[in-house]
Amino acid sequence: GESVGLHLPTLSVQEGDNSIINCAYSNSASDYFIWYKQESGKGPQFIIDIRSNMDKRQGQRVTVLLNKTVKHLSLQIAATQPGDSAVYFCAETPGSSNTGKLIFGQGTTLQVKP
Amino acid sequence: GAGVSQSPSNKVTEKGKDVELRCDPISGHTALYWYRQSLGQGLEFLIYFQGNSAPDKSGLPSDRFSAERTGGSVSTLTIQRTQQEDSAVYLCASSLGSGAAAQHFGDGTRLSIL
Numbered sequence: 129g130e131s132v133g134l135h136l137p138t139l140s141v142q143e144g145d146n147s148i149i150n151c152a153y154s155n156s157a158s159d160y161f162i163w164y165k166q167e168s169g170k171g172p173q174f175i176i177d178i179r180s181n182m183d184k185r186q187g188q189r190v191t192v193l194l195n196k197t198v199k200h201l202s203l204q205i206a207a208t209q210p211g212d213s214a215v216y217f218c219a220e221t222p223g224s225s226n227t228g229k230l231i232f233g234q235g236t237t238l239q240v241k242p
Numbered sequence: 243g244a245g246v247s248q249s250p251s252n253k254v255t256e257k258g259k260d261v262e263l264r265c266d267p268i269s270g271h272t273a274l275y276w277y278r279q280s281l282g283q284g285l286e287f288l289i290y291f292q293g294n295s296a297p298d299k300s301g302l303p304s305d306r307f308s309a310e311r312t313g314g315s316v317s318t319l320t321i322q323r324t325q326q327e328d329s330a331v332y333l334c335a336s337s338l339g340s341g342a343a344a345q346h347f348g349d350g351t352r353l354s355i356l
Contacts, residue, residue, distance in 0.1 A: 160342035171246070171333050171347035172285070179342055217284055221342065228273055228292060228340035229301065232284035 140239040147205040149236045151218035156199060158220040162230065163192060163203045165214045172217060175203070205238075213240045244268065246348035248334050254354045257326060263319040263351045267336030274317050275335045275345060276309055285333060291317065292340045321353075329355045 141147045153161075159180040164172035176187045178194050178201075185192050191204040201218050215237050219230040247266040255261055267274050273292045277285040287301040291311040302308070306324075311317040321328055331352050335345035 162344060164347075169349070171335075171349045174344050174346060177342075177344055219285075228275060228290040228337075229287040229298065230275075230277075230285070230345060231287070232277075234284045 137234070138237045138239065140241060141208050143208060143210060143240050143242050145208055147203075147208045147212070147238060149203045149205075149216050149218075149238065151201040151203075151233055153199050153201060153218075153220050155220065155222050155231075156196070158222055158231075160221040161192070161194060161201050162219045163190075163201075164217045164219065165212075166217060166235070167214045175216075208238075208240050210240050210242060213238055246334055246336055246346055248332075248348035248351050250351055251349065252352045252354075254356065255324060256356050258323055260320065260322045261324055261353065263321075263332050263334075263353070265317045265319070265334030265336075265348060267315065267317070267334070268346060271336035271338055271346075272314070273337045273340045273343065273345075274311055275337075276317070276319050277333045277335065279331045279333060279350070281330075288319070288332075290340070324353075324355045326355045329353055 162177040163175040165175050166172045176190050176192050178185045178192045183194050189206045193202045215235040217232050217235045219232045222231055249264045275290045276288040279285045289309045290298040306322045309319045331350040333347050333350040335347045337343040337345045
């Protein structure tokens with residue numbers, strides 16, 4: 129069935145280091161992927177997205193990599209800061225891009241040590 | 243404000259009562275989504291509205307759950323005869339279109355059923 133999973137429930141990094149958060153997905157027909165950041169008591173905040181016709185996309189301090197061969201998605205955060213501490217979710221749209229719903233993974237908690 | 247607005251932010255009610263949760267999407271966004279997030283979990287899709295099309299209700303867990311969107315803007319999620327397992331954070335999101343379009347979330351309604 130459809131599922132999106134994250135490889136590690138918690139990731140602890142030192143301030144200033146780079147962080148890599150991984151995600152595996154099972155639906156090879158998925159063609160749109162998003163990363164969200166969620167702080168306690170808040171709704172998910174959009175970070176970056178990528179379509180399946182791309183394998184890399186960069187934003188401000190963040191990079192998303194998509195490997196369709198092994199159905200793997202990763203989020204790289206450069207020079208991690210204390211404000212980056214949050215739960216990070218990957219999500220995909222299953223099947224056709226005309227479907228609005230997102231399938232979310234369970235989340236990875238990023239802890240940034242000062 | 244310019245973001246998605248949800249009310250109330252918190253709702254405590256007794257088992258068996260009906261509740262209504264409200265969502266004001268971002269102005270101009272044609273697509274609106276409801277998700278549910280249980281403690282420490284990822285988001286679970288409930289329902290999706292796109293323009294004047296019939297909504298995608300495939301995620302509603304039972305017939306006690308319903309939602310409507312009036313005038314293509316504000317949406318209300320109604321839960322009838324609430325049960326304790328309905329306790330969760332209910333999140334609303336909107337986007338400019340469906341499919342491969344970033345969904346922007348409100349901060350949710352935290353629903354507690356006693």
